[in-house]
Amino acid sequence: MTRRKEKRGIGLKNINSRLDKLKGTYDIQSEIGEGTKVTVTIPCIMEEQAEAIHA
Numbered sequence: 001m002t003r004r005k006e007k008r009g010i011g012l013k014n015i016n017s018r019l020d021k022l023k024g025t026y027d028i029q030s031e032i033g034e035g036t037k038v039t040v041t042i043p044c045i046m047e048e049q050a051e052a053i054h055a
Contacts, residue, residue: 015040 015026024042045053 018024019026019040019042022042024040026041027039028036029039030036
């Protein structure tokens with residue numbers, strides 16, 4: 001029987017880095033036997049709002 005190596009990724013670090021640039025957030029909810037839910041929120045502004053900001 002071979003022992004499996006533990007892999008440590010950088011997935012959450014990548015998510016954090018990208019969301020920082022986009023001023024976004026994420027939330028992870030996980031329950032044993034129920035699964036995992038990941039919610040990512042990225043703010044956006046409508047074209048009309050952008051025009052008002054830059055006017």
